[in-house]
Amino acid sequence: MKKTHRGHPLWFSYALHRASGLGLAVFLPFHFYILSMALTQPERLDYFLHFAENPLVKVAEFGLVFGLAIHMFGGLRVLAMEWLPWSDNQKTLAAAALAVSFLISVTFFLKAI
Amino acid sequence: MSDSVKLMDVAIWRGDATGGAYEHFEVPAQESQTILDVVSWIQQNQDANLTYRYACRVGMCGSCAMMVNGTPRWTCRTHVKKVLDGNKLTVAPLRNLPVIKDLATDMDPFFDKWVEAEGVHHPSKTRDDAIELIDPKSSARVEANTGIECINCSICYAACDTVAGNTDYLGPAALQRSWTLYNDARDADKQGILDAVSGTGGCHNCHSQGSCAVHCPNDLNPMKAIAGLKRATAMSFLKNGR
Ligand code: SF4
Ligand code: SF4
Ligand code: FES
Numbered sequence: 001m002k003k004t005h006r007g008h009p010l011w012f013s014y015a016l017h018r019a020s021g022l023g024l025a026v027f028l029p030f031h032f033y034i035l036s037m038a039l040t041q042p043e044r045l046d047y048f049l050h051f052a053e054n055p056l057v058k059v060a061e062f063g064l065v066f067g068l069a070i071h072m073f074g075g076l077r078v079l080a081m082e083w084l085p086w087s088d089n090q091k092t093l094a095a096a097a098l099a100v101s102f103l104i105s106v107t108f109f110l111k112a113i
Numbered sequence: 114m115s116d117s118v119k120l121m122d123v124a125i126w127r128g129d130a131t132g133g134a135y136e137h138f139e140v141p142a143q144e145s146q147t148i149l150d151v152v153s154w155i156q157q158n159q160d161a162n163l164t165y166r167y168a169c170r171v172g173m174c175g176s177c178a179m180m181v182n183g184t185p186r187w188t189c190r191t192h193v194k195k196v197l198d199g200n201k202l203t204v205a206p207l208r209n210l211p212v213i214k215d216l217a218t219d220m221d222p223f224f225d226k227w228v229e230a231e232g233v234h235h236p237s238k239t240r241d242d243a244i245e246l247i248d249p250k251s252s253a254r255v256e257a258n259t260g261i262e263c264i265n266c267s268i269c270y271a272a273c274d275t276v277a278g279n280t281d282y283l284g285p286a287a288l289q290r291s292w293t294l295y296n297d298a299r300d301a302d303k304q305g306i307l308d309a310v311s312g313t314g315g316c317h318n319c320h321s322q323g324s325c326a327v328h329c330p331n332d333l334n335p336m337k338a339i340a341g342l343k344r345a346t347a348m349s350f351l352k353n354g355r
Binding site for chain 1: 327
């Protein structure tokens with residue numbers, strides 16, 4: 001990739017935060033809609049629950065858990081940066097948020113399969 | 114010139130506010146050559162009409178900043194060796210500012226925002242008062258000191274994607290200046306500073322991407338200063354409602 005003014009860890013962490021946030025914003029309405037079927041159309045919910053056993057869906061769920069985790073830990077880093085006294089190790093903290101999110105989502109994936 | 118001299122392929126942006134395009138030049142490579150040397154060589158040997166700006170040539174004045182291979186840099190302090198991409202160099206006017214001609218940008222919007230951000234000293238004393246004693250170890254002074262080496266070069270401003278997306282955004286350098294004055298015991302209008310930096314173009318626009326800190330050639334950290342302003346403006350809002 002050609003190096004531009006953007007090629008550095010905190011910009012990457014910003015982009016990941018945006019992308020995961022958008023992803024979750026798109027996902028959550030569907031999620032709640034399908035959950036609401038427990039009250040309105042239980043048979044259709046069963047169909048979706050069955051569909052969720054599909055291995056491809058498991059992979060997608062891994063992405064979902066990763067997105068949730070990185071959005072949460074990345075968001076906590078930004079909150080801490082803006083509200084707590086300044087700390088110079090932002091790159092390390094961003095890397096830690098990424099590592100923890102990866103750990104959580106891989107653990108989830110291994111349990112799911 | 115002997116045949117053994119290596120020629121670099123240098124693309125220079127030519128044009129003005131209405132548009133332009135890259136023009137290629139072949140420039141002989143030399144030992145210890147800076148980007149500014151390359152641009153000057155072209156202007157002296159190939160096209161006397163090439164317009165660009167510099168003054169000190171030693172990283173003091175902040176007037177020679179340009180985009181070099183897509184990254185904002187002081188051209189006088191950037192060695193060709195460090196940035197040469199194969200055999201290619203691309204030099205363009207600084208991003209996020211209107212172009213006057215070729216490599217020279219109009220820096221007025223950048224400077225105007227310093228004033229807009231109340232980045233001007235608000236005196237607390239007159240010339241007849243005794244000079245205020247400043248404790249160099251006080252935490253506010255230590256914080257203020259971290260921002261005072263700024264030379265207004267606009268590199269951080271060119272690196273900032275938030276400036277690119279919002280023309281009203283005051284930008285990293287101006288906000289860092291406000292933060293420096295906010296921490297200066299001699300400044301008499303701290304609330305005025307907070308009011309100036311909490312409007313629509315203010316510090317809360319910053320997405321903390323930190324490109325300003327990565328690219329500032331003086332190793333300053335405007336992102337840190339902006340985080341400080343975010344805290345100070347929020348505290349002021351919670352305490353005083355503004
Ligand atoms: S903060 Fe750094 S990059 Fe920005 S204007 Fe000042 S010296 Fe230049
Ligand atoms: S940290 Fe803020 S001011 Fe600095 S480049 Fe990013 S958005 Fe701009
Ligand atoms: S010419 Fe003065 S900083 Fe480069």
